[in-house]
Amino acid sequence: MTAAPDGATGWSAWQPLAGVPAITSDVFTETLDGGQAFRWHREGDDAWRGVWANNLVRLRLAPRDRVEWSAPITDHDETEHSLSAYFATDRDFAALTDSLPWRSDPHLARCLAAFPGLRILRQPFGETLLGFLCSATKQIVQIKQMLALLADRHGAPICRAGSPDPAARTSTQSTAGSGDPALHSINRLPTWAELAQIPETTLRDCQLGFRAKFISQTAQFLAAHPGWLAETEAAPYALAKERLCSLPGVGEKIADCVLLFGAGRLEAFPVDTWILKALARRYDLVGWKPAQVAQFGRAHFGPLAGLAQQFLFAWERQQGR
DNA sequence: TGACAGGGGGTGT
DNA sequence: ACACCCCCTGTC
Numbered sequence: 001m002t003a004a005p006d007g008a009t010g011w012s013a014w015q016p017l018a019g020v021p022a023i024t025s026d027v028f029t030e031t032l033d034g035g036q037a038f039r040w041h042r043e044g045d046d047a048w049r050g051v052w053a054n055n056l057v058r059l060r061l062a063p064r065d066r067v068e069w070s071a072p073i074t075d076h077d078e079t080e081h082s083l084s085a086y087f088a089t090d091r092d093f094a095a096l097t098d099s100l101p102w103r104s105d106p107h108l109a110r111c112l113a114a115f116p117g118l119r120i121l122r123q124p125f126g127e128t129l130l131g132f133l134c135s136a137t138k139q140i141v142q143i144k145q146m147l148a149l150l151a152d153r154h155g156a157p158i159c160r161a162g163s164p165d166p167a168a169r170t171s172t173q174s175t176a177g178s179g180d181p182a183l184h185s186i187n188r189l190p191t192w193a194e195l196a197q198i199p200e201t202t203l204r205d206c207q208l209g210f211r212a213k214f215i216s217q218t219a220q221f222l223a224a225h226p227g228w229l230a231e232t233e234a235a236p237y238a239l240a241k242e243r244l245c246s247l248p249g250v251g252e253k254i255a256d257c258v259l260l261f262g263a264g265r266l267e268a269f270p271v272d273t274w275i276l277k278a279l280a281r282r283y284d285l286v287g288w289k290p291a292q293v294a295q296f297g298r299a300h301f302g303p304l305a306g307l308a309q310q311f312l313f314a315w316e317r318q319q320g321r
Numbered sequence: 322t323g324a325c326a327g328g329g330g331g332t333g334t
Numbered sequence: 335a336c337a338c339c340c341c342c343t344g345t346c
Contacts, residue, residue: 035330136331142341143330209339214332251332272330313330 011058012076014068019089022065023117030314032059036121036261038131038144039151039189051151053124054188055082056158075160088122088264093307096266100301100308107282108301111311118314120307121261125233127189128262129244132254133215134208142207147189149206154198155187196223214249221247237265252294260306269297269305278316 023031025046032040032048040050047060057079058070071079084090094117102109134146190198196219203212222229232243237259244255256270271290279293280286288296301308 137329137339138331139329139342141343145341204339207339207341209341210332210337211339213338249332253331257330270330274330276330 010073011070012073014060014062014070016062017059017067017069017083017087019084020067020087020119021094021117023061023067024065025061026318027115027117028059028061028067030115030118030317031121033140034310034314034317035140036310037123038134038140038147041144051158051186051188052086052127053082054158054160055079055086056186057083072158075158078160085122088119091119091264093117093119096304096307097311100304105300108308108311111315114318115311115314118311120264120266120310122264123262125258125262126192126229128258129218129229129247129250130189130192130195130215132257132261133218133249134211135254135257136211136249146207146211150203151187151189153206154190154194156190158186158188192219192222192229195219211249214247217248218250233263237267240265241268252290256306260309266304266306267298269294269301269309271297274316275309275313278312282312 028046032050037050037052039052040048043049043058044060047058049056049058055078056072056075060068060070062068069079069083097112097118100108100112102112130150131143131147134143138146195203195215198216198219200212200216203216206212208215228243232240235243240259240263241252241255244250244258245252250258253270253272256268259265260268260270271294275297276288276290276293279296280288283296283300285293285296297305297309
């Protein structure tokens, strides 16, 4: 009963997400809501709705643990392509994970075994920067809330070439006419160009707190330096990180998060207070400072340290539940 | 059910 | 080391 297109709501039929191996519900949740991305929301027991760039999709776990997706019918073909990039299906995460030093590291082996199929998403670079600028001293739920407010108030409705003109959105009260209102009321995040036009005090109203100043200043900088973001994304890891760290509100941790989750740089090893505590406990690094732990991580986990970090992180979160 | 502290995945000075 | 902000969460 899952194959027919749902014409009433404008969503395409569910279909398998090619290139992503079967995963458990836990791994599914950890992938979408484990701190990599902040715009996935539950729609049911095992279904999620997510937004990135100009994409809106639903995902669910089908029988036999296969991931299935559905998109607004008008955006179907483009979404399939975007989804593939977003999930980095060009990468064999099973092989990458197997190349981590788990054979000589019992704790890592335990973490990998607990979350088989966990992967690193490849999100839009600019959006990832915005998300992690919001993340300082905030938990996932709160970050999601800030970004939802930013999108609702300052982002444009999701639309494609074939979709109705979003410029018709003069009043904030969109015409809830035929079909699923959700299809017409979900916005993408504001672009950096759009953010540069918004007063800091207005941003502050989106629960950003002291982060509003950083976001505003970063937006001003990016507006004054066209191409800077794309050049940074394309630069070698060390240079890209150095450039990101020059932005207001971006330190080593946030820069590494942006490069790991928004540029696919698996060597990036973000050290936050969670990973600090986790490594102190699991690897006997009590008292080590963040920079020392980062050095340990790179040396111990190797060139895919960021991938290893995501498993360690998932493990600690699971222990807390 | 409602009020009230406490603390939070970081950066900049 | 401490301020920056203010919402979430747990608890009474």
